[in-house]
Amino acid sequence: MAGGPTGEPVPVQETVNTEKLRAILLMGGVPWNELEDGVQQVRLKLLEERSKPGQPLIRNPEAWAAVVASRIAVDWHRGRARDMGLRERLSLLWSVRPPVEHPEEEVLLAQVVAEGLERLPAQQRQALVLRYYTDLTVRDIARLLDVPEGTVKSRLHHAVAALRTELLDVEGI
Structure with missing residues (x-):
């Protein structure tokens, strides 16, 4: 959690650059209609990280968020590939059965x-x-x-x- 000038926590919205996160997700191949979900996932992970007791402060929240966004993009591709493989297996299964x-x-x-x-x-x-x-x-x-x-x-x-x-x-x- 990054501290403000008085040492109190800075809200998540001010900690991460939303436009930068969208750009990272977009360059990672996440479609436009899923960008906001990706940004929310990054914010959620940041909140989860901040709420862990005894966890040291994140020194550079923007860099941390960029890494998390790139991992979310990779996860999106894995999920998509898994879904495509499943669709192929299901279509093969159904194609051998007569109507x-x-x-x-x-x-x-x-x-x-x-x-x-x-x-x-x-x-x-x-x-x-x-x-x-x-x-x-x-x-x-x-x-x-x-x-x-x-x-x-x-x-x-x-x-x-x-x-x-x-x-x-x-x-x-």
């Missing part, structure tokens, strides 16, 4: 589920699709996403609860 005619009720249910999936947060949707559409185990999903198994279980629990609520709200299902 099947379904009764109207099943089509309606599929549409409601698809709309519910679209409304889920990306991480919950990803876990749900990997578990129930590709039949991966929780352990496999955790390894694939590089997260603990408990995180996968939590995401699945919240996603299923949200979809259940949505399905119960729809009449006739």
Whole structure:
């Protein structure tokens, strides 16, 4: 935390140069529509760093924020590559199955589920699709996403609860 002239903490907005962070994120390949999210992630990490007890002050918050912004850009690319790989595997999986005619009720249910999936947060949707559409185990999903198994279980629990609520709200299902 950088101190002001009187030694009190300086607000995060004044500690980091937002335009510089946007430029770093943009040069790192983060799309325009996600720049503000990246800036907020940098600010959040700065606040987290400042709130750690016994943590020494960040000597140069602007340089620290620039490094964090570049790491966020790298993480964005990793996530994008992971999503693209997943999309390719899913499209291969679905391309080998022949199309099947379904009764109207099943089509309606599929549409409601698809709309519910679209409304889920990306991480919950990803876990749900990997578990129930590709039949991966929780352990496999955790390894694939590089997260603990408990995180996968939590995401699945919240996603299923949200979809259940949505399905119960729809009449006739």
